[in-house]
Amino acid sequence: MTESLPVFDLLIAGGAASGLALAAAVKQALGDGAAVAVVDPAPPPSASARPPLRTVAIAEGPRRLLERIGAWDAIAPKAQAIMKMTIMDGGVRDAVRLPHLAFDAPGGGPLAYMAFNDDVVAALAALCGRLGVVRVGASVAGFRPGKRVAELALADGGTLRARLAVAADGARSKLRALAEIPAYGWDYDQSGIVATIAHEYDHEGVAEQHFLPAGPFAILPLPGRQSSIVWNERRADARALIALDPDDFLRQLAFRFTPKLGEIRLASRVEAFPFRFQVARRFVGERLALVGDAAHVVHPIAGQGLNLGLRDVAALAEAIVGPMRLGLDPGAPSALAGYQRARRFDVAASGLGMDLMNRLFSNDLGPLRFVRDLGLRLVDRAPLIKDQLMIEAGGAGREAPRLLRGAAL
Numbered sequence: 445m446t447e448s449l450p451v452f453d454l455l456i457a458g459g460a461a462s463g464l465a466l467a468a469a470v471k472q473a474l475g476d477g478a479a480v481a482v483v484d485p486a487p488p489p490s491a492s493a494r495p496p497l498r499t500v501a502i503a504e505g506p507r508r509l510l511e512r513i514g515a516w517d518a519i520a521p522k523a524q525a526i527m528k529m530t531i532m533d534g535g536v537r538d539a540v541r542l543p544h545l546a547f548d549a550p551g552g553g554p555l556a557y558m559a560f561n562d563d564v565v566a567a568l569a570a571l572c573g574r575l576g577v578v579r580v581g582a583s584v585a586g587f588r589p590g591k592r593v594a595e596l597a598l599a600d601g602g603t604l605r606a607r608l609a610v611a612a613d614g615a616r617s618k619l620r621a622l623a624e625i626p627a628y629g630w631d632y633d634q635s636g637i638v639a640t641i642a643h644e645y646d647h648e649g650v651a652e653q654h655f656l657p658a659g660p661f662a663i664l665p666l667p668g669r670q671s672s673i674v675w676n677e678r679r680a681d682a683r684a685l686i687a688l689d690p691d692d693f694l695r696q697l698a699f700r701f702t703p704k705l706g707e708i709r710l711a712s713r714v715e716a717f718p719f720r721f722q723v724a725r726r727f728v729g730e731r732l733a734l735v736g737d738a739a740h741v742v743h744p745i746a747g748q749g750l751n752l753g754l755r756d757v758a759a760l761a762e763a764i765v766g767p768m769r770l771g772l773d774p775g776a777p778s779a780l781a782g783y784q785r786a787r788r789f790d791v792a793a794s795g796l797g798m799d800l801m802n803r804l805f806s807n808d809l810g811p812l813r814f815v816r817d818l819g820l821r822l823v824d825r826a827p828l829i830k831d832q833l834m835i836e837a838g839g840a841g842r843e844a845p846r847l848l849r850g851a852a853l
């Protein structure tokens with residue numbers, strides 16, 4: 445009976461930032477030449493839902509991708525440019541923590557942009573609607589790859605067929621599990637406490653990362669006199685901190701927060717997100733590709749999680765759009781192998797780099813502190829290394845896929 449169902453070229457499980465960006469990139473390049481659907485049980489975020497909380501730092505390469513596919517104009521008015529980033533090492537109660545490393549944008553432009561994840565997802569969902577991406581409000585519950593198409597069973601009893609299925613359904617990806625692709629990694633005994641803080645003085649676009657004994661404490665500028673914090677603590681301590689009443693929480697926060705921004709107050713709810721490191725054994729399977737958190741979860745120490753996801757999107761879109769233009773099969777093993785080759789090394793290197801950085805900085809051992817402070821100061825005095833680090837973090841180098849360089853597919 446399923447033989448009579450229409451066949452999508454691309455069927456994406458997961459309608460958050462990675463899945464929607466992929467749908468929009470392919471649809472924008474191919475228009476009516478591609479039938480694309482996104483399946484997600486959750487509706488896209490709306491202004492009437494609860495206020496956004498979690499933020500993402502969007503690096504230059506992923507920003508160019510968002511601009512090229514037509515989403516950036518809707519995100520930009522709600523985003524804050526990061527003009528400078530300073531990194532400090534110190535104790536919780538140190539009155540002054542000296543900056544050890546400072547990054548200014550090469551060429552004077554922004555280093556990255558801060559935005560609420562919900563605003564990015566809402567902009568991409570609206571764009572997908574305009575481009576004619578089909579949205580199905582359901583969960584993927586079954587996956588059967590076949591010679592020419594894959595069949596995806598939905599939890600509501602429906603079935604969809606596609607030449608290529610994409611798992612963009614997050615860290616606990618159901619589709620990855622259905623395809624029996626294992627994911628390896630480890631839990632950090634750390635959670636990130638996230639909140640929006642209103643402050644007395646202007647942040648002037650400066651982002652600060654304080655390396656405190658329990659882990660990094662980031663102050664990330666938002667539009668107006670507001671900043672988002674990502675405050676790492678051991679899981680049990682994070683649970684205890686978010687259970688405090690708002691005045692006590694604010695007192696604990698004030699010990700860690702920069703005095704430069706004056707009086708502070710809570711401007712949102714407070715939530716804690718557990719951190720882990722996880723990489724899928726393979727990024728592709730039969731008629732299947734994995735993108736975003738479904739493929740990898742990294743420590744947010746350098747704000748790279750979604751950036752890596754958008755780098756997957758750029759590489760996968762480039763791997764399949766060319767063959768699709770020629771009428772070839774987007775789920776063919778050759779296209780998928782090209783995608784996997786393009787991504788596995790970048791993801792493993794970035795993920796392990798962030799893991800190492802977190803381990804190096806989440807402690808208060810004297811000798812280690814001496815070595816890392818020396819390292820930070822050395823890097824700070826080496827402009828070439830700093831520029832290279834920024835280009836790498838931006839994901840927009842000369843070898844990057846076309847969308848990350850702002851070029852059309």
Ligand SMILES: Cc1cc2nc3c(=O)[nH]c(=O)nc-3n(C[C@H](O)[C@H](O)[C@H](O)COP(=O)(O)OP(=O)(O)OC[C@H]3O[C@@H](n4cnc5c(N)ncnc54)[C@H](O)[C@@H]3O)c2cc1C
Nearest residue numbers: 458460461462500501584613614736737747748749750751
């Ligand atoms: C505290 C914190 C701070 C962060 N800061 C940054 C940062 O500064 N910069 C950055 O780049 N990244 C950051 N990240 C990481 C970033 O938020 C994630 O990498 C990104 O949101 C992952 O997007 P995604 O689309 O891959 O997955 P998700 O956002 O997890 O979306 C998965 C989607 O799949 C849907 N879904 C689930 N199951 C099914 C199913 N069975 N069928 C269909 N759909 C399904 C869900 O409803 C959801 O919409 C941070 C993360 C945290 C926790």
